[in-house]
Amino acid sequence: MRIGIGGIWHETNSFVPEPTGLARFRAYQYFAGADLVDALRGTGTELGGALEAVPRAVPLFFGAALPSGPVRREAFEAMLRDLAVRTRAALPLDGLVLSLHGAMMADGHPDPEAEIVGTLRAIVGPVPIAVTLDYHANPGPALAGAADFLVGYRTYPHSDMAERGAEAAELVLRNPPVAHSLLRLPLLTPPATQEHRAEPMRSILAAADRLRAEPGVWAVSTLPGFAYADCDRLGFAVYVAAEARAAERARALAAEVWSRRAAFTAELSDPDDAVREALRERSKGPGSGSGPVVLVDVADNVGGGAPGDGTAVLHALARQGATDAVAVLWDPAAVAAAHASPGERLELRIGGHSADLMGPPITVRGRVDRRGPVTYARAGAYMRGQQVDMGRVAVVETGFGKAVLTENRVAPFDDDHLRAVGIVPEEAAFLVAKGAIAWKSGFGGYARKAVYVGTPGYCPADLAQLPYRSRPAPMHPLESVGRDDLPFLPFPPLVEDGH
Numbered sequence: 001m002r003i004g005i006g007g008i009w010h011e012t013n014s015f016v017p018e019p020t021g022l023a024r025f026r027a028y029q030y031f032a033g034a035d036l037v038d039a040l041r042g043t044g045t046e047l048g049g050a051l052e053a054v055p056r057a058v059p060l061f062f063g064a065a066l067p068s069g070p071v072r073r074e075a076f077e078a079m080l081r082d083l084a085v086r087t088r089a090a091l092p093l094d095g096l097v098l099s100l101h102g103a104m105m106a107d108g109h110p111d112p113e114a115e116i117v118g119t120l121r122a123i124v125g126p127v128p129i130a131v132t133l134d135y136h137a138n139p140g141p142a143l144a145g146a147a148d149f150l151v152g153y154r155t156y157p158h159s160d161m162a163e164r165g166a167e168a169a170e171l172v173l174r175n176p177p178v179a180h181s182l183l184r185l186p187l188l189t190p191p192a193t194q195e196h197r198a199e200p201m202r203s204i205l206a207a208a209d210r211l212r213a214e215p216g217v218w219a220v221s222t223l224p225g226f227a228y229a230d231c232d233r234l235g236f237a238v239y240v241a242a243e244a245r246a247a248e249r250a251r252a253l254a255a256e257v258w259s260r261r262a263a264f265t266a267e268l269s270d271p272d273d274a275v276r277e278a279l280r281e282r283s284k285g286p287g288s289g290s291g292p293v294v295l296v297d298v299a300d301n302v303g304g305g306a307p308g309d310g311t312a313v314l315h316a317l318a319r320q321g322a323t324d325a326v327a328v329l330w331d332p333a334a335v336a337a338a339h340a341s342p343g344e345r346l347e348l349r350i351g352g353h354s355a356d357l358m359g360p361p362i363t364v365r366g367r368v369d370r371r372g373p374v375t376y377a378r379a380g381a382y383m384r385g386q387q388v389d390m391g392r393v394a395v396v397e398t399g400f401g402k403a404v405l406t407e408n409r410v411a412p413f414d415d416d417h418l419r420a421v422g423i424v425p426e427e428a429a430f431l432v433a434k435g436a437i438a439w440k441s442g443f444g445g446y447a448r449k450a451v452y453v454g455t456p457g458y459c460p461a462d463l464a465q466l467p468y469r470s471r472p473a474p475m476h477p478l479e480s481v482g483r484d485d486l487p488f489l490p491f492p493p494l495v496e497d498g499h
């Protein structure tokens, strides 16, 4: 069987002003043909998993960028054109496995993933197409209609990408006859409430597992979605592909999700309270466990498209007299200044440069360790084997600890980015993680405690702060949702009056 594999992967934060051009994709993941196989075979990625299941798959094109602002029209169109040209040249194909994030927003293209699948469908004809989606996907009916199977991640922090890629490939190979149902609940949830091992997602995923174990059920996804992509597809998505009763099963699963909506709440501390709590935890001494306290800077979540140069936690660390922290900051200008200046010690104003929201910058002085360019392969559970380019790096020994300044944005999906610059993260007193939950795949194994910090940024846990323009309304918890807004739920008594 000739199964084509490829995709375009981007999680778009519509509130980030800087658009994402083709250079951001070329700098992250951009492969075609044999290069795609060389780059992804054996990795813990969706297409790595698909290659395990279909060893002689036909590689097409795959482009991915780190989550960031809206994708430029010409970048999206260039990648889609490349994918289409290579798909046409590979004909005849017996099926497609596509790795699409599912929360992309592209200028001039209102539903990019549906357009990708629709374009390729017109080329390959009525052969099975399976699409892998991130846990943070916002799939719409056009995507579900164009694809034969949707297969969403079941983990957050994400660790099952290769399994989902293999599952998608197996569905294409078997191509069972199914009906599918995609439901969108008017439920907005911030990432900090979506961890798969914690409630309410633990129970929701268990319900999905039970459904998947029923005979004739071939694909089930429960996707909490990405609240920072401002579009009419926002919400919590439930997808079922089954030989019979797909719609009824999806409705029952959606009712299960809806009944747990009140549990999607995040508790955050302001930066000074958070640092005080972290200092108290450290002062408890060795009896209370070892390892760093993680200060989770949720609103400057690099994996959610935020820039990664927010200074709110750093100012609090400095104000509270904390020492031995490690914080990564995206600051290409400071890196350039550090590399251009002579001497062992420097004074720099770092961070807070991308927007006033992320500042003000903080002045640091100390010994500097210049490195780079630094590249490494992820060794942990997130996209194991994926190559990452940090650009040049400057590590400054500041009063509060090590400030790791990077030329490229670096997400805390692993801890290899610290080891790559000679830092042993287990030995830090405090780690500042610019993420919500994803940092757990890197630091979760040895962190003694996590404190979630309410910082300014583009991924606030308080979604009421966001200037939405295109999302549907009403949505829980921002508005009151009545039973008329949930016509597909099988038992209206679950909907209370008011909130």
Ligand SMILES: [Zn+2]
Pocket (backbone or CB within 6 Å): 134, 135, 136, 158
């Ligand atoms: Zn995600």
